[in-house]
Amino acid sequence: MISLPSFPSQQISEIQYPNFQEFSFDSSLLQKLHSCKSEKELKGIHSLIIKSSPSPQAQQFIYNKILSLCSSITPLIDLGYVHTLFTQLPNPNISLYNSLIRCFSGSRSKQSSLIILLFYHVLIEKGLIADNCTYPFVFKACAQLCDLRQGEMVHVHVIKNGFVLNLYVVNTLMSFYGSLGAVMDVRKVFDESPQWDLVSWTTVIQGYVKNGYWKEGVDMFLEMVEAGYTADEKLMVVVISACAKLGDLSLARKLHNYICDHRVKFDVFVGNALVDVYLKCGDTDSACKVFNKMPSKNVVSWNSMISGLTQKGDFKAALNMFRKMQDKGVKIDEFTLVAALNSCANLGTLELGKWIHAYLDRNRIEVDGFTGNALIDMYAKCGSIHAAVGVFDRMKLKDVYTYTTLIVGLAMHGEGGMALKLFPEMLDMGIQPDEVTFVGALTACTHAGLVEEGHKYFADMSRVHNIKPQMQHYGCMVDLLGRAGLISEAIRFVEDMPVEPDAFILGTLLGACRTHGEVELAESIMEQLATMEPDKDGPYILMSNIYASANKRKEALQLRKGMKRRKLRKAPGCSSIELDGAVYEFRKGTEYFPLSPAKGEECVSKINFCLQLELYILFQSLGVTSNMMVLSLGTSSSCLGKERNTILNHLQSGPANPFYPGPADL
């Protein structure tokens, strides 16, 4: 039972945290309150307290305790209950308001943020003054709601009440401006603050970096070092991520050295940032070294490796990582799958791509946004354009990437008409096309032979959509005109371009010359190309084909000699097939090997890569077509029966397939 000495009420309001021993309070109740960990327990104790019918003074004290307890066990707590509790308090002071607000800051939803702002306005109306514990939550709520004006208003209150001297308040204020992209305001608050700590520097640097001012962020870091501060691991992560965006390898090495020299804690965040920066700067070896040295890895570490290798174009290494990650039992997430799908798309490993699709379905991961876009791309690039369309149709959240991916995919499959139907549909949905969408639309026009339509898209690009044509778009137009046989128009187009044609454009023209037998024109273009890119074999190959089809043997021979003189060799053709989830790659004149390492690593040497066409037919006759597809076929045709049988034996009885776990494994 609680028995209180009776205080005059004015005195009570001055004592914020009375010593509970003065209440001769049943200490077991208070102890229970302290050790309480769940809402249920809390409510139980609450009812016990009500039953003990405390005096108003004791009630204020206890409710105060309960409320601060609530704010420490969020988000487990029922916010409605918290609010009811709060309304029981007769004259809540600012610290009680802070406790209340803290309860609502746990859920980080838009609704809770609105409620926090509401409480903030109520407390001001009641004549209370917010303090250093109120403002951080209020700024967080403004950031969550993307409400710049509201935040600016609170900023004024902060100035009026003198809280610009409080680092907690100033730092959250900067973080608020930074999250809304107001970089100048972040800097202004920083410059006007009379004192800084490491968090202030981190916040201002992050303000720059998050908004794309990578160079400024790095410069600010250097300024900080100059001013005598020492960075911690949290700041280093920000600076390293800026360095990754800049792609500056020598800076990356300097930052790595800084970490070692200053004994910055090498935690999983720092490790991940380093792995990422080395991969983005093209130094795979260093990335692997850091990755292997990391004391603890998480899903992000693996994702960084996989997506980094994918972006570098090392798709096989990426998929091997993906497999290794699963072997280690690391739980994969959407980031993993998007990166893996990207690799599948580029390698043409449809089976693995399908497996990932099934994985998404099985784990009830919504096929939307990033995952949906990656799936569409994978199916389109692996030749299953119908599956790509199927994914597209089921997606609820379509963005410019979704439309562009499918437009490009359809165009590449010769479905120019279907691709061009999507374009106006996209505009109707209120989605603005970007420069890549126009590359897709122009390619679609090329493949459908729609010259007029192409001109219209090209004109609309700058006129209606305010996108300046880039070299790629000029290239598309040259290709469009060239393939349609309008060579002279293509030449005129190149001459009228506001920029000098690059090797790609000239190569496109050369391709048009080949299709339409324009030998003399080809020769003059070839001359230009040979000076621009003396090391490329492509133009020579094209030109020799042009001579060959014009029956000009002598010229062709001379060209070959020229190639030899320049030590140019035709890059070997390359092709691959997928069988039961393993990719077999064929290179002309070399050996073939399965994509996956380990058991299947032994190579069968010197197999002509074009064998696969025959293999495909053979497999069809054997009735094993379902797991196999041919991605691209070579053009030469010499074939050795013995070697073919070797491959057949190898594929049928050989290394354990599939290398990737099938749907049944998970």
Add this chain to the structure above:
DNA sequence: ATAGGGTTAG
């Protein structure tokens, strides 16, 4: 009681 961190596309 209250502030700052890494990975995803066409």
